[in-house]
Amino acid sequence: MLVPAIQKAAEQLGLSRPEYIIPTHIHLDHAGGLGKLAEIFSRAQIVLNRQGAKHMVEPSRLIESTRMAFGDDFEATYGPILPVPESRLRLVRDGDRLKLGGRELLIVHTPGHAAHHIAIFDTKTRGLFCGESLGLIYSPGYPPLPAVAPPSFDLELYLNDMKNLKALKPKLLFYSHGTVAGEPEKLIDTAIENSKLVGELILRDLRAGKSDEAIIKAIGDYLTEHFDAPLDEYELQSNVSGYIHYFRKKGLV
Ligand SMILES: [Zn+2]
Incomplete structure (x- = not known):
């Protein structure tokens, strides 16, 4: 849901190739769209704390808890939760x-x-x-x-x-x-x-x-x-x- 808004804001700012994408943490409402953003901004490094990184590379737990909270058809409303390729991560x-x-x-x-x-x-x-x-x-x-x-x-x-x-x-x-x-x-x-x-x-x-x-x-x-x-x-x-x-x-x- 927020991915198109972020994409639009980046366009308005003339930011076609951001260097970093830095979610403050990986709760769903902050990083659910991270995999999709990584796909759109294909040159950006994804900056994460080590403790959150594994759940973004392999988001099965995030998907599971989203299903529990929002139902099996959450993707229809919120979009898919895609994995972030490990090669894109910058752990901090x-x-x-x-x-x-x-x-x-x-x-x-x-x-x-x-x-x-x-x-x-x-x-x-x-x-x-x-x-x-x-x-x-x-x-x-x-x-x-x-x-x-x-x-x-x-x-x-x-x-x-x-x-x-x-x-x-x-x-x-x-x-x-x-x-x-x-x-x-x-x-x-x-x-x-x-x-x-x-x-x-x-x-x-x-x-x-x-x-x-x-x-x-x-x-x-x-x-x-x-x-x-x-x-x-x-x-x-x-x-x-x-x-x-x-x-x-x-x-x-
Ligand atoms: Zn939070």
């Missing part, structure tokens, strides 16, 4: 720098949202492509709220990623799903605060013995009341299950 780790024209892109491993998540910092303009590692602004003008999904979300690492990204002193944040925002310091502080807060509420409810469904409802109500939160049902469920999975994995409940 924390601290790597990619040369691009007269500038350098610094890769920051941000494993809190997912083990394979990276952020990309343009050292020249101080623009930070933070993906979902600083939460998400779910709708323009709203404060950043946690962007959480099971199974590899780790709250401790997530908060640590936010601290590390703040230390880069970015000037502009490019969030996933379309928002660009100034005032990074304030936004990162708010994201830290809100990620802790939502975690505390969920942990309290878990310890009180509430069911997962009841917690989803309670958090939905809380976010609506306090933030007029624009999360849809899927986002809300993903957030809450991500936290619950993490707290159980850590043995906190």
Whole structure:
């Protein structure tokens, strides 16, 4: 679905031969079209963290989980999930720098949202492509709220990623799903605060013995009341299950 939009944007920018394609991570809504994009932009290197790469070269698990979430006929709506040829990959780790024209892109491993998540910092303009590692602004003008999904979300690492990204002193944040925002310091502080807060509420409810469904409802109500939160049902469920999975994995409940 997004591949034609990316193709059109590249055309409008006169980018017929991009050097790199860099998804921040391999969750379906960020990398489902990666194989197709690799086919279209046949000279671009596909930049990925090592932990995500194998699932893009051999996407059977990604396809399986997509089927589970969206049904057997997901291709009719979302298009096919194609493998990325291994020869096209450029594997990166924390601290790597990619040369691009007269500038350098610094890769920051941000494993809190997912083990394979990276952020990309343009050292020249101080623009930070933070993906979902600083939460998400779910709708323009709203404060950043946690962007959480099971199974590899780790709250401790997530908060640590936010601290590390703040230390880069970015000037502009490019969030996933379309928002660009100034005032990074304030936004990162708010994201830290809100990620802790939502975690505390969920942990309290878990310890009180509430069911997962009841917690989803309670958090939905809380976010609506306090933030007029624009999360849809899927986002809300993903957030809450991500936290619950993490707290159980850590043995906190
Ligand atoms: Zn994600």
